[in-house]
Amino acid sequence: MAHTPQIKIPATYMRGGTSKGVFFRLDDLPEAARVPGPARDKLLLRVIGSPDPYGKQIDGMGGATSSTSKTVIVSKSTRDNHDVDYLFGQVSIDKPFVDWSGNCGNLSSAVGSFAITAGLVDPERLPRDGMATVRIWQANINKTIIAHVPVTNGEVQETGDFELDGVTFPAAEVQLEFMDPAAEEEGGGGSMFPTGNLVDELEVPGLGTLKATMINAGIPTIFLNAEDVGYTGTELQDAINGDPRALAMFETIRAHGAVRMGLIKDTGEAAARQHTPKVAFVARPAAYTSSSGKQVAAADVDLLVRALSMGKLHHAMMGTAAVAIGTAAAVPGTLVNIAAGGGKPDAVRFGHPSGTLRVGAEAVQLEGEWSVTKAVMSRSARVLMEGWVRVPGDSF
Structure with a gap:
């Protein structure tokens, strides 16, 4: 043959x-x-x-x-x-x-x-x-x-x-x-905050109205308060990836957020665009045990962040989402900034399922519009x- x-x-x-x-x-x-x-x-x-x-x-x-x-x-x-x-x-x-x-x-x-x-x-x-x-x-x-x-x-x-x-x-x-x-071509015609708001009221069928910070920086990302979706921000992968209802909830939020950001025209297009936007939830510092067994104390971090990628909770943090975190944290009034304690920090250390990560960003406001000149982080x-x-x- x-x-x-x-x-x-x-x-x-x-x-x-x-x-x-x-x-x-x-x-x-x-x-x-x-x-x-x-x-x-x-x-x-x-x-x-x-x-x-x-x-x-x-x-x-x-x-x-x-x-x-x-x-x-x-x-x-x-x-x-x-x-x-x-x-x-x-x-x-x-x-x-x-x-x-x-x-x-x-x-x-x-x-x-x-x-x-x-x-x-x-x-x-x-x-x-x-x-x-x-x-x-x-x-x-x-x-x-x-x-x-x-x-x-x-x-x-x-x-x-x-x-x-x-x-x-x-x-x-x-x-x-x-x-x-910050994105130039997608959502909002180049605005770092495509809806024009630092915090939006995002209506999601079956869930009601959620507070959300939607940002185009590093990668389009939808930030939520952990407590608004029933979490603490200390969760590891199994707590979400083993729960089909939770995964479906986050995908529904992602789809409606993508429409609101102008990335897709209707929620039916979300399935063919899994990589963006990301969905993440934030919380104020709290102690937890990382996936490796390492103890993370509340004093070790400025805030907690958990993010989903391709429909599952990420085992650590996507680098582009870290850029979004650093940028949003530097802008007073975003959900990320509020979780980090407010002010205008030039860098934050956040807790993720595998431990902690520090990311810095330089954000400026000109004529009412926020922009970021650069974000910096170290990897290997x-x-x-x-x-x-x-x-x-x-x-x-």
């Missing part, structure tokens, strides 16, 4: 922050997949092992969670003052689509390292020892990210003593600057495997 053999494509499997993904150089992809479209999506779905009705992604590189069902395409940038263009694809686990509507802040921390190692950054710009500055154009959202990557003996330094809650082992610290992270990244990924030749 005739069969189509597998093909192999150069690829690198990397951890960035609390996520993992398969990284490609654009020029290494098969020609049909070098441009956006069905061929590219089908290829990446097959690489990751989706759609998988079993929800395990056994026949692919995915790890059956939103944090590990990710792909990245990097190329030399044609834009002034940028080194590389970075495109992120969030691969659905059980459905046949790739969501290109937003960035992954965690994997952003691995893009600079990958770009240097892959030869996509001008060698003249790289120190033999010191900190390399990689200027990244985030093509999903048309924003600039600056990655500060440590270099030792002319090579990317991956090992170190920087600890990141949600990641088991220490590694080298990579500082990220998300420049002007590491190559896990490199070589080729194989897929059946007729899969795209």
Whole structure:
């Protein structure tokens, strides 16, 4: 019986922050997949092992969670003052689509390292020892990210003593600057608060009216008060991911919030846009035990945040949502700011299911409109495997 053999494509499997993904150089992809479209999506779905009705992604590189069902395409940038263009694809686990509507802040921390190692950054710009500055154009959202990557003996330094809650082992610290992270094209015609309000009354069928801060910064995010949806802000994954009614409630909130933000026209479109917006709930500081057994004291944090990604409570915090948290916390009057104790902080440390994370943001108000110049946080990244990924030749 005739069969189509597998093909192999150069690829690198990397951890960035609390996520993992398969990284490609654009020029290494098969020609049909070098441009956006069905061929590219089908290829990446097959690489990751989706759609998988079993929800395990056994026949692919995915790890059956939103944090590990990710792909990245990097190329030399044609834009002034940028080194590389970075495109992120969030691969659905059980459905046949790739969501290109937003960035992954965690994997952003691995893009600079990958770009240097892959030869996509001008060698003249790289120190033999010191900190390399990689200027990244985030093509999903048309924003600039600056990655500060440590270099030792002319090579990317991956090992170190920087600890990141949600990641088991220490590694080298990579500082990220998300420049002007508020969205320009989606929801509200470029306003950081697309409804024009710091807090909205969001009507959700079956739930009533909820207070919500809806912000476009890092990634479109809907923030709720934990107590308004029956939680304390100290929950771990099982408390929500094991409750189908809770997941359905949050998806309903997400869909109606997406309409209110102008991201979709009606709630029926939400199912095809799983990556954005995110839904998160906040609470004032309280003590809890993290998923690793680490004790987090109320004094260790400024506020508590729990966020959902791709329909499930995240095991830590999405990097882009951390940008949204830092930005919203810096604006007096948002639900995030109120949970953090008010004022106008330039940085906050928040508690998430795996521990804590600090994020800073510079927010300013001009003529009544809030904007943020940049958000800053530290992550780490590491190559896990490199070589080729194989897929059946007729899969795209």
